[in-house]
Structures are given as C-alpha cells and as structure tokens.
Amino acid sequence: MTDRTHGFTNSPTELTIDLDALADNWRLLRDRAAPGFASAVVKADGYGLGAGPVVKALAEAGCRLFFAAHLEESIRVRAALSEAGYGLDHAVGVLNGLLPGEARVMAQHDLFPVLNDLGQIEAWQRFCASVETILPAAVQTDSGMCRLGLPWQEVKVLSEDISRLDGIEMRYLMSHMACADEPDDPKNREQLTAFADQAASLPKPTGGAMLAASSASFLGPEWHFDGIRPGAAIYGVQPNAVERPMKPVVQLDARIVQMRDIDKPQTVGYGAGYRADGPRRIATVAVGYADGYLRSASSKASAMLHGQRIAMAGRVSMDLLTFDVTDVPQAQLGDAITLLGSDYGVNELADDAGTIGYEILTGLGPRYKRRYVSNRDGGAA
Numbered sequence: 374m375t376d377r378t379h380g381f382t383n384s385p386t387e388l389t390i391d392l393d394a395l396a397d398n399w400r401l402l403r404d405r406a407a408p409g410f411a412s413a414v415v416k417a418d419g420y421g422l423g424a425g426p427v428v429k430a431l432a433e434a435g436c437r438l439f440f441a442a443h444l445e446e447s448i449r450v451r452a453a454l455s456e457a458g459y460g461l462d463h464a465v466g467v468l469n470g471l472l473p474g475e476a477r478v479m480a481q482h483d484l485f486p487v488l489n490d491l492g493q494i495e496a497w498q499r500f501c502a503s504v505e506t507i508l509p510a511a512v513q514t515d516s517g518m519c520r521l522g523l524p525w526q527e528v529k530v531l532s533e534d535i536s537r538l539d540g541i542e543m544r545y546l547m548s549h550m551a552c553a554d555e556p557d558d559p560k561n562r563e564q565l566t567a568f569a570d571q572a573a574s575l576p577k578p579t580g581g582a583m584l585a586a587s588s589a590s591f592l593g594p595e596w597h598f599d600g601i602r603p604g605a606a607i608y609g610v611q612p613n614a615v616e617r618p619m620k621p622v623v624q625l626d627a628r629i630v631q632m633r634d635i636d637k638p639q640t641v642g643y644g645a646g647y648r649a650d651g652p653r654r655i656a657t658v659a660v661g662y663a664d665g666y667l668r669s670a671s672s673k674a675s676a677m678l679h680g681q682r683i684a685m686a687g688r689v690s691m692d693l694l695t696f697d698v699t700d701v702p703q704a705q706l707g708d709a710i711t712l713l714g715s716d717y718g719v720n721e722l723a724d725d726a727g728t729i730g731y732e733i734l735t736g737l738g739p740r741y742k743r744r745y746v747s748n749r750d751g752g753a754a
Contacts (some may be wrong), residue, residue: 388741
C-alpha cells in the first residue's frame with residue numbers, strides 16, 4: 374500500500390485522497406467512451422487534489438491525454454509526467470488558448486494550445502512557420518456556450534479557407550456543453566447538431582473530435598464522437614441528478630478540539646445561529662471558510678461521527694465548525710468527525726451549500742494534512 378502525506382503534518386484535520394478510486398472513475402469513463410478515447414482534465418491543481426499525484430495516478434491507469442487551463446498549470450502537468458517517467462506520447466493541452474508571447478514557451482515544454490479564435494490560429498501558424506516545424510494544436514469551436522471557441526462566423530471563414538491551418542497539425546477538434554448536467558435540456562441536442570455540422574465543415578483532426586466533458590459523457594454515444602474530455606467526474610463529482618456511478622475520492626476528517634454542554638436559552642456561533650431548545654452537546658472542529666468549507670452551508674450541512682449523521686449547529690466561521698453531537702454519547706475530545714466521505718460527500722455538501730461539487734473540491738484549502746493512498750502496486754502517491 375502506498376501512503377504518503379503532504380501539507381500541514383501537525384494539522385488537526387486530514388484530507389485523504391484515494392488514488393485508486395480516482396483511477397477507477399477514469400476507467401469507468403474510458404469504458405463508456407469505447408471504442409473512442411478518454412482524456413483527463415487536471416486543471417485547478419487537479420481539481421484541488423494536487424496535480425502531481427493525480428496526473429501520475431491517471432497516467433498509470435492508462436490516460437495519455439491531459440488538459441489544464443493555464444499555461445503554467447500545463448507546464449506543471451508536463452513536469453509531473455516527466456518525473457513519473459512518461460514522455461511525449463502523453464500529450465498536454467492548454468485549454469485557455471494562446472496568449473501573446475506564449476507560443477515559444479508551449480513548444481519548449483511540449484505542450485499544445487487549444488486555439489479559440491482565428492487570431493490564435495494565425496499566431497500559431499506564424500510560429501510554426503518561424504521554427505519550420507509542423508506543431509500540433511486543438512481547435513475549439515463554440516457550439517452554443519458563447520464562452521471560448523470560434524463562433525459560427527469564424528468557423529465559416531475557416532471552412533472556406535482551410536489554408537489558414539497550413540503548417541499546423543489540427544490534432545483535435547473540440548467544443549463544450551452548457552447544460553449537459555440536465556439530460557433532458559433541449560440545448561444538449563442543439564449543441565450536438567451544431568458541433569456535428571462544424572466538424573463536417575472542417576478538416577478531419579488527426580487525433581479526433583470531442584464534445585463531451587464529464588456530464589455529457591453520460592448523455593449517450595452520439596455525444597462521444599472520437600473521444601471524451603472528463604474532469605470533475607474523475608474526482609467523484611456525480612454527472613447529473615439521475616446517475617450516481619462515480620466513486621468518492623476524498624475523505625475529510627477533523628478532530629474535535631472542544632466539547633461543551635449547553636442548555637436553553639444558550640446559543641452557538643456568530644449571529645446566535647443555533648439556539649438550544651434543551652440540553653445539547655456541542656463539538657467544535659478546526660475547519661472553516663478559510664479552508665474552503667463554504668459559509669453558505671451554515672446550519673444546513675451534516676457530517677458523520679461514529680457511524681451516525683450529525684447536524685451542523687450554527688454558522689461556518691473562518692476557522693471553526695460546530696456540530697450537535699447530543700445523540701452520539703460516546704463522542705469525546707480528539708475524535709474525528711468526517712466532514713466529507715462515502716456517506717456524506719462533495720455532492721451532498723454541495724447540495725446543502727447551494728453550489729456544485731466542483732466548487733467544494735477546488736476550494737479545499739492548504740491547511741489540511743493531505744494523505745494520498747493506493748493499494749495497488751506502484752501507486753502514484
């Protein structure tokens with residue numbers, strides 16, 4: 374078993390990242406995409422879990438195509454792959470495109486840009502000509518999200534003059550979905566049709582076309598094209614409200630730092646957010662919104678203690694949470710309350726906080742003691 378710790382060694386909180394579950398989630402998505410391929414989005418420091426261990430675990434599971442958002446993130450992904458012994462057959466793309474001055478840096482680090490407009494295509498073409506080398510890139514089209522990607526007018530210009538791609542290996546053609554987490558939304562079919570039309574009007578990419586990220590991977594094979602580009606689902610975020618196939622990847626445990634007995638009319642926390650209606654027992658743990666535990670979860674979230682569900686008592690503060698542990702009489706100072714786990718995870722906390730699992734994951738703060746675990750030989754912790 375691989376078990377390695379990072380971060381605040383003496384912290385009263387511990388974030389455990391299960392690299393086996395992470396790899397299993399990616400394999401599930403890969404199998405759904407078959408016979409197409411599955412890549413992996415590892416932006417935002419591997420969705421908050423640490424890009425280095427995440428990238429190594431996914432590469433070991435068989436992933437050979439990675440995407441990060443920024444150039445600096447992508448450089449770190451390439452470094453993690455190199456450190457783990459993986460070479461240029463493992464490709465890394467930069468989702469946010471090509472900014473002025475970045476082309477040479479991308480080439481130096483063996484990265485490829487996701488080109489999001491005609492200006493970026495022209496700039497990459499000029500760079501390829503300057504180094505007299507045909508270099509890979511992805512071209513992203515806007516199929517209806519109006520965020521990144523060539524709008525339909527620029528797709529039309531490109532389709533009518535494909536010489537704009539001379540000197541570039543268009544390795545991937547891609548787009549992104551707006552409403553894929555709602556399977557019945559008619560915009561899903563609209564975007565599918567739009568992207569299929571765009572793909573038909575442009576040269577066939579050498580690596581393939583891909584539309585689906587995490588949620589769209591569960592809409593059906595039509596949305597898969599040649600491959601998929603999942604992110605959040607790899608890390609345990611469920612793709613929609615109907616299907617719940619992803620394994621939990623994180624467990625967050627916090628030791629009780631103080632216990633107290635209160636009674637009516639005493640209150641707990643800022644704003645007197647919790648009022649005792651009788652004798653109650655309150656446990657405090659050293660986690661708060663400074664650690665990414667959202668204030669919007671105040672008085673709504675739950676946790677687990679000795680196998681029992683316990684309710685938050687009052688507001689989330691910067692460094693502390695309070696829970697009503699009256700119904701867990703064996704609770705004592707130093708016991709670990711599981712804030713995120715298999716019984717109450719990122720999806721459930723997101724629901725209670727009025728947000729999405731992505732925000733819960735990417736907000737996990739630096740003060741946790743981080744423990745990477747894997748039971749597989751050669752685990753990439």
